[in-house]
Amino acid sequence: MRVVQLGDGTPEISVVGGVHGDEPCSARAIERLEADDPDVERPVKLVVANELALDRGVRYVDADLNRAFGEDTPADAHERRVAEALAEAVEGTTALSIHSTQSHADPFAVSDGREAHVQRYVPQLSVAALVDTTDFGEGRLFAANADIVEVEAGLQGTETATENAYTLAREFLTAAGVLPGDTVSRELPTFAMGDPIPKPEADEYEVFAENFTEVEEGEPYAAADGEVLVAEEDFWPVLFSPYGYEDQFGYRGEPAPNIGQSPSEGANSTSRNSRSSAQ
Template sequence: MRVAQLGEGTPEVAVVAGIHGDEPCGVRAVERLEADDPAVERPVKLVVANERALDRGVRYVDADLNRSFGEDVPEDAHERRLAEALADEIEGTTALSIHSTQSHADPFAVSDGRQEHVQRIVPRLSVAALVDVEEFGGGRLFAADADIVEVEAGLQGSETAAENAYTLAREFLTVTGVLPGDTVPREIPTFHMGEPIPKPPADEYEVFVENFQRVEEGETFAAADGDPLVADDPFWPVLLSPYGYENQFGYEGEPAPNIGQSPSEGANSTSVSSRSSAQ
């Protein structure tokens, strides 16, 4: 794990990259911030987490780091020890953890609930949606003693994801008072993550629907070796992709009250159109 700092003093803000070694976009954003060496109004800690996995170009060495913040990982696993060190490093901070995905080209945020820091930060980021994983967050970085927002910056390995990661990092640092400037909140469609969507054994998979857009009962949403998979009930796909997971397509989601509005106003947006958040 590599830790750098911008500014003098004890940081109460952190940016975390490289949780997964095959997602370099956040690392590139951190390196750009270091190279920029901007004048900061309060100190920030920049963390590149799983250097060993990054060097090998693999998601993890022994266990998924973003599932290692708990007791279910062997004590001798590289990521178990790394999780403990990373939790110590960001303790007490407000932190942004940068990822990328195979499921959706536009950036979206991930939270473990709708705490004050989520309400304050997420509407001021260039994200298409927020996914609340409160009931499915076991073992994730959210277990650390910090106020954490995750972002999926774009498609894994793409230049666009690297650009988006840098933009999101600077937006986060502006919201948290590290960088000067103002941010304007927007209303962000929000979804609860639901049950996983299993994959039947097959050699080839296809997905026919868009993440965050309603799938109707009876609609064909995917195929396995050409055999159609049909929705038994309506749902909103979350993290849905043909090959992002080994044993599942993604998750069934449900719309929640949009972030950036009063919960009493309800969820008045149940789909997210494709757009470029880097523009």
């Protein structure tokens, strides 16, 4: 694991990338931030977590790092050791954890919508929606003693995801008062993440539904080896893709109260940052 600090003092802000080795966009964005060597107004930690998995181009070496923050991961697993080091590195900070996905081209946030830091920062990021992961944090980085905002920067392995990751990191650092400038706070659609959508055993899969767009009862949403699957009830797909998960397409979502101010209230307003407002 590699940790770089910009600025003097004890950081209360951090940016984490490279949790999954097959999602290099976040590590590349952090490298670009380092190369920028910006003048910062308060200190920040930049963390590239699973360097070994990144070097190998694999999601993980022994265990999924984003599920390794608990006792179920074997003590001798590479990711268990990385998880312990990562938890220590981000302890006491507000952290942006950047990932990429196979489910949606536009960035979106995946965080606990009840948390004040999520309500504060996510509306200031250029994301399409918030997926509220209340009660889905077991074993994840959320278990660390830190305030975590987790985002998906775009489609895995694309240059667009790298550009998005860099933009999201700078937006977050601006909102936190690390970088100078203003950010715009927007109202964002929010979806509560519900039950998994199972995949029947098959060799080939297709999906017809779009993430964050309602699938009505009786509407086809996917196919397995050419057999069309039809919704038994209305739902909003989230993290939905043909091959993102081994045994499920994604999750059933339900619309939840939006976060952030409405465009009619704040279309021409900005949120000016200060050192005292970041936590």
